[in-house]
Amino acid sequence: MNRILRATSKNNEVRAFVAETKDLVNTAVKIHRTTPVASAALGRLLTAGAIMGIGLKGTKDLITISIKGDGPLGGVLVTTDSNGYVKGYVNNPEVDIPLKENGKLDVSSAIGKGTLTVIRDFGLKEPYIGQVELVSGEIADDLTYYYASSEQVPSVIALGVLVDIDLTIKESGGFMIQLLPGATEETIQTIEKNIYEIPSVTTMFTEGLKAEDILGRILNGLEPKVHEIIQPEYKCNCNRKKVEKAIIGIGKKDIQEMIDDGKTIETNCHFCDKTYNFTIDELKVILEKADK
Numbered sequence: 001m002n003r004i005l006r007a008t009s010k011n012n013e014v015r016a017f018v019a020e021t022k023d024l025v026n027t028a029v030k031i032h033r034t035t036p037v038a039s040a041a042l043g044r045l046l047t048a049g050a051i052m053g054i055g056l057k058g059t060k061d062l063i064t065i066s067i068k069g070d071g072p073l074g075g076v077l078v079t080t081d082s083n084g085y086v087k088g089y090v091n092n093p094e095v096d097i098p099l100k101e102n103g104k105l106d107v108s109s110a111i112g113k114g115t116l117t118v119i120r121d122f123g124l125k126e127p128y129i130g131q132v133e134l135v136s137g138e139i140a141d142d143l144t145y146y147y148a149s150s151e152q153v154p155s156v157i158a159l160g161v162l163v164d165i166d167l168t169i170k171e172s173g174g175f176m177i178q179l180l181p182g183a184t185e186e187t188i189q190t191i192e193k194n195i196y197e198i199p200s201v202t203t204m205f206t207e208g209l210k211a212e213d214i215l216g217r218i219l220n221g222l223e224p225k226v227h228e229i230i231q232p233e234y235k236c237n238c239n240r241k242k243v244e245k246a247i248i249g250i251g252k253k254d255i256q257e258m259i260d261d262g263k264t265i266e267t268n269c270h271f272c273d274k275t276y277n278f279t280i281d282e283l284k285v286i287l288e289k290a291d292k
């Protein structure tokens with residue numbers, strides 16, 4: 001089961017989120033048939049996205065996190081909403097590169113150098129867009145840097161995905177700790193000490209720790225209080241109407257070319273791989289709706 005704990009320290013100087021996301025990442029891996037390194041990249045960003053979505057208030061609010069790099073993976077994109085629904089994809093799910101010397105999946109080499117963009121869409125005229133250069137390509141560090149530089153929120157983010165021999169997800173999850181205004185030096189030092197002392201997220205899960213246990217470790221000495229437990233899910237909300245809108249968006253000229261080709265058009269949703277077919281007659285109707 002997927003779960004995210006939303007908690008604060010008793011002194012209200014820190015908030016924390018701890019996520020177990022094995023099932024939702026497994027769903028994504030099944031849909032996209034990703035290689036282990038692509039699964040790790042996608043799983044880490046899906047976990048981060050699920051955590052970041054919790055802060056959203058409006059039912060139509062959306063956060064999209066997009067990583068674009070010059071490595072063989074190309075990029076990773078994740079969209080999340082306030083219901084705890086996440087979806088995403090990688091540009092090249094077949095990417096296969098050697099493990100790092102320490103035997104870990106080499107996500108940073110798969111991604112390469114590039115940018116991390118966070119788009120916060122609150123249904124207003126213009127979305128809020130923040131962008132930073134990638135600092136490591138390992139995703140958690142890059143998001144930590146994003147929060148510090150683009151949102152001025154000191155954070156600690158850790159994400160981990162462990163892929164099994166049969167390519168399914170063995171463990172997946174992560175946490176985010178954020179300092180709230182007025183956090184004292186003492187609190188900061190306590191967190192630094194806690195973070196220094198804990199092993200990686202996947203190691204903790206492998207040892208049998210649950211989200212509550214991890215929360216206890218990262219906020220050790222700060223008396224964490226859980227306010228809410230959210231159940232995020234991998235879910236796509238695509239439908240025929242949205243695909244039709246996307247076709248209208250490509251313009252009259254290209255739609256006319258499709259019609260001239262004389263073949264039924266098949267399009268797949270990037271997020272869930274669902275197939276939508278449009279016959280020539282249907283394309284002709286769509287052409288009428290396109291205004292340029």
Ligand code: ZN
Pocket residue numbers: 236237238269270271272273274
């Ligand atoms: Zn879809």
